Amino acid sequence: xxxxxxxxxxxxxxxxxxxxxxxxxxxxxxxxxxxxxxxxxxxxxxxxxxxxxxxxxxxxxxxxxxxxxxxxxxxxxxxxxxxxxxxxxxxxxxxxxxxxxxxxxxxxxxxxxxxxxxxxxxxxxxxxxxxxxxxxxxxxxxxxxxxxxxxxxxxxxxxxxxxxxxxxxxxxxxxxxxxxxxxxxxxxxxxxxxxxxxxxxxxxxxxxxxxxxxxxxxxxxxxxxxxxxxxxxxxxxxxxxxxxxxxxxxxxxxxxxxxxxxxxxxxxxxxxxxxxxxxxxxxxxxxxxxxxxxxxxxxxxxxxxxxxxxxxxxx
Numbered sequence: 475x476x477x478x479x480x481x482x483x484x485x486x487x488x489x490x491x492x493x494x495x496x497x498x499x500x501x502x503x504x505x506x507x508x509x510x511x512x513x514x515x516x517x518x519x520x521x522x523x524x525x526x527x528x529x530x531x532x533x534x535x536x537x538x539x540x541x542x543x544x545x546x547x548x549x550x551x552x553x554x555x556x557x558x559x560x561x562x563x564x565x566x567x568x569x570x571x572x573x574x575x576x577x578x579x580x581x582x583x584x585x586x587x588x589x590x591x592x593x594x595x596x597x598x599x600x601x602x603x604x605x606x607x608x609x610x611x612x613x614x615x616x617x618x619x620x621x622x623x624x625x626x627x628x629x630x631x632x633x634x635x636x637x638x639x640x641x642x643x644x645x646x647x648x649x650x651x652x653x654x655x656x657x658x659x660x661x662x663x664x665x666x667x668x669x670x671x672x673x674x675x676x677x678x679x680x681x682x683x684x685x686x687x688x689x690x691x692x693x694x695x696x697x698x699x700x701x702x703x704x705x706x707x708x709x710x711x712x713x714x715x716x717x718x719x720x721x722x723x724x725x726x727x728x729x730x731x732x733x734x735x736x737x738x739x740x741x742x743x744x745x746x747x748x749x750x751x752x753x754x755x756x757x758x759x760x761x762x763x764x765x766x767x768x769x770x771x772x773x774x775x776x777x778x779x780x781x782x783x784x785x786x787x788x789x
Contacts, residue, residue, distance in 0.1 A: 579663030604662035612725030
């Protein structure tokens with residue numbers, strides 16, 4: 475065998491340092507741009523979540539040192555009747571409001587999708603209630619539902635001659651009144667549906683017309699499949715949001731009467747900031763997290779059978 479061929483080396487004058495290499499420079503610049511988000515995620519999400527996990531096993535009333543209690547908080551959460559009550563109220567709220575909001579939001583979006591003069595004004599009118607702060611909304615509807623001088627009971631008396639329900643003061647009517655109040659904000663979902671409707675190619679409707687499809691057939695076989703990603707997104711966000719009801723319950727009923735509107739988030743808040751049971755509140759928060767996560771994952775699994783991506787069903 476001949477002598478080994480010497481390996482050519484880059485001249486020292488042209489060698490680049492580790493920091494001067496293009497790939498390293500781009501990576502550093504990328505991390506610098508991502509640093510604000512990473513810092514915010516660590517400071518406001520990851521560290522608080524880790525602290526909340528630690529709190530599950532503690533009894534801490536803020537003014538006293540934390541005391542390790544093992545699984546006592548978890549055991550209490552599964553035996554606390556108010557946890558079951560708050561989950562029941564929140565579950566009923568979710569089962570009623572989610573379908574109503576999705577159906578009415580889509581119906582309003584279909585109306586607002588018409589090419590009529592002044593339609594932008596009507597779109598704005600329907601959307602504005604969705605951006606009104608929840609506290610202001612709660613105060614407004616407290617006046618509307620007032621049993622004596624409320625607008626709604628005045629209308630009922632004028633039309634029927636009978637006194638209307640006590641609404642927020644009646645445990646049988648308090649939750650239905652809040653459901654009615656929530657319908658005022660269907661414009662938020664309407665905007666999403668309207669964007670989805672305007673993104674459906676008109677050639678699909680033209681092809682359906684040529685095939686002899688009527689209005690209902692076009693809606694069922696063209697509009698719904700093409701709008702299914704938006705429906706799926708709104709469904710996921712509605713499920714998560716329905717378990718976070720807090721502000722309107724505080725403003726209107728504060729959980730009453732007789733815990734008829736004791737939403738889960740309101741009970742969690744009371745444990746944390748009224749009774750200073752931070753360990754128990756952290757336990758309730760993690761239970762809520764896993765409930766919402768489980769429902770969302772279930773929807774992702776079920777969504778494979780009815781959500782179309784690019785006009786093709788995922789499964």
